[in-house]
Amino acid sequence: MSHFERIRVMFGAAPQKPTRVTPEAKQVHSLKRMTKADFEAIKQHARDHELVTHKWRNRRWAVLIFANLLFTFSFWLDIQILEGALTASRFVGFHLIDLNSALQVMLAHKHIIVNLFIGTATIFVLWALLGGRSFCSWVCPYHLLAEWFEWLHLKLVSKKLVSDHEFHRGTRTVFWVIFALLAVLSGYTVFETISPTGILSRALIYGPSLALGWVLLLLLFEVVYSRRAWCRYVCPIGLTYGIVGAVSPVRVEYRLDKCFHEGDCRKVCLVPHVLDVVIKGRAADMTTPIGPDCTRCGLCVDVCPSGALVFDVKGLSKLL
């Protein structure tokens, strides 16, 4: 899958089979087919010695909670390290502005002051380096709540009490365009009104609000009707950061030779279409970077019993 193709998938296109497969990858694919008994035996061996770990999840939760509490305590205890909320803040005086909020304000207000530009540019560079959608899984407070409620959803699914209703992934792109148009045409930051990220961040800092009812409604919808619906099919923040992170050096890398194609990674993934490459026969090369829609949450890295998915920093790994 070419880089362009991965970006298309982020906007909602279905992943395509590779047209060109490198000879090495071809060889691995065919080796996996020819020695089926051996393959099964190795697979079983890997299963038996699997180390169940939540290393990346725990690190991520720690970072997410720390970042959000830093906002809260900067205000409550007046330690003034990270003042403001997730939409816009100052880190020891330096402006940081959320890219999607900045976009909404710029489109609605049509006037950009220097501080707004500085804060936006800083955050742009920061997340372009750190992986774009890593904002979602490592910072966004709604992501964490949704993750916990997802566990409830999966419990209910396994008891056959509810089932997951999928939407078309292109829906999110449609939302992104409509919310941008609405900001331009109406002159109001319409998306900010319903953004659970902004609502939760403000509630954590300035105290509870009625708006939390809307967040609860979203979580309820996800539990009983559609798994992770907001993050998967609606949130334009995710797409904005996805675009920014499209060329990011921080990503998860897939290693064909280590993969047993069991699909555990796709089951835990928020955006399983980025892991299309792990399906038997799909990988075009020995290593494949996972696409820009990946939130770099590391659940697949944790769950993979054979180490076929690892965090990678482009360029840096070669240096080390």
Add this chain to the structure above:
Amino acid sequence: MNDQETSEQKTDAAAAAPTPSAENRPAAAASGRAKAPVRKQANRRKFIRSSFLIGGVLGLAMLGYLPVASARKQRLRPPGALEERDFLSSCIKCGQCVQVCPVAAIKLDDIDQGFGVGVPYIDAREQACDFSCDAVQCILACPTGSLTYTKPPSLEARAGMALAHAPVLKAKEDDPEPTLNLSERIGVARLAHPESCLAVQGKGFSGQARGAEFGGHLRYVAVDRWQPVPVRDHPYERDLCDLCVTECPIKDAIRMQESIAADGSKQYRPEVLEQCVGCGVCEMICPVEPAAIVVDQRQPWSA
């Protein structure tokens, strides 16, 4: 779980891979043929579902316009706020203005205000802006220019909103630079209920201006220039109630008008002057309930 996975893998591989393993090829082909209409129907359902999702979420988001459109009275916004429409569009809803205010006058609106969710406002009766910060910190903190010292020329400037000259802050009167960097008012005070005004009635006032329960703070320069104190800790003793005049933080914004009535008795009445910025301290400190003097929120000066 593993069994399920294997079968899922088979169908996945069958549907996708050009050369699936020999034993599941016929099964895959068969299921492919049988599934075609089902899949088509499923896709159609998915499309309809997605359309409903788009309509539903957008519909709920646009509901936010109702409170904005139907608001009978504009909110009192922090000093330096752009005109309401520009203010709502430019505010990034971060609350940095809330964090810097020394008297916690600024609050954030909730979702019942629709598009105004997360946007700062001041409830002057509860806690007015008394300019304790000297420098209008909220304007300094604002990252998007929603609160601004100087409005860009492209934005609307209503007649009567501009102040004739920079307001002199009573607390800074002896400083080399006694003015406040503020070019527009946020509202203007008005004696709304002269009949209940103690001065108009010729009455004095003694005690806590707003009672023992009131949580509002005010800067009393004589007590401490840098630390505002609770209003309840600063009782008054006045022969003629003139709290709105003496506690007003701005010079020449309000005065006590004195006149002689027909029977020769002295009559008093607080008179709001053009330098009034609309901070709301008079409304907060007014000891009668409801306040006799109020701020007309975001209204221009009219002589």
